[in-house]
Amino acid sequence: MTEKLSEATRGPLLDPLFANGWQMVEGRDALTKTFTFGSFVEAFGWMTRAAIWAEKWDHHPEWSNIYNRVTVVLTTHDVDGISAQDAKLARKLDSLA
Numbered sequence: 001m002t003e004k005l006s007e008a009t010r011g012p013l014l015d016p017l018f019a020n021g022w023q024m025v026e027g028r029d030a031l032t033k034t035f036t037f038g039s040f041v042e043a044f045g046w047m048t049r050a051a052i053w054a055e056k057w058d059h060h061p062e063w064s065n066i067y068n069r070v071t072v073v074l075t076t077h078d079v080d081g082i083s084a085q086d087a088k089l090a091r092k093l094d095s096l097a
Contacts, residue, residue, distance in 0.1 A: 004029070004079040005087075013087040020094055025073060029081035031090055034071045035097050043068050049096050059085045061093075 005013060014022075014031075022033045037043040043065055054060045062073040074090055076083040 002076055002079055002083045002085055004076070004081040004083055009084075010082075013084065014082070017087060017090050017094075022090055025075075028075065030073050030075035031082060031086055032071065032073045033090070033093075034069055035093070037068045037070075037097075040067050043070050046070065046096055050093055053092050053096070054089065057085065057089065059089050061089065 017031065022031050024030070025032045035043070035046065037046060047063070047065060047070055050061070059076070062075075064071050072093060074086040075081060076085055
């Protein structure tokens with residue numbers, strides 16, 4: 001069962017993400033990052049690769065695409081906040097970029 005991150009586990013899981021450009025969403029317990037690519041095709045290709053992992057892990061991002069930019073928001077709706085699944089998917093998204 002997925003659980004909302006406790007205060008004790010947030011630092012070790014989220015600090016490396018913050019160092020890599022992720023931020024908290026104002027007014028929500030959620031993470032966000034905008035990825036910029038060289039073209040629409042590169043952005044869409046990245047989204048396709050990311051979608052495969054999201055489906056495999058049954059953890060789907062909120063995202064939007066405008067030309068070469070993809071803005072991602074990660075939160076776990078079942079726990080109304082950030083879980084370890086969000087940190088795991090954020091790391092994967094970074095590795096795919």
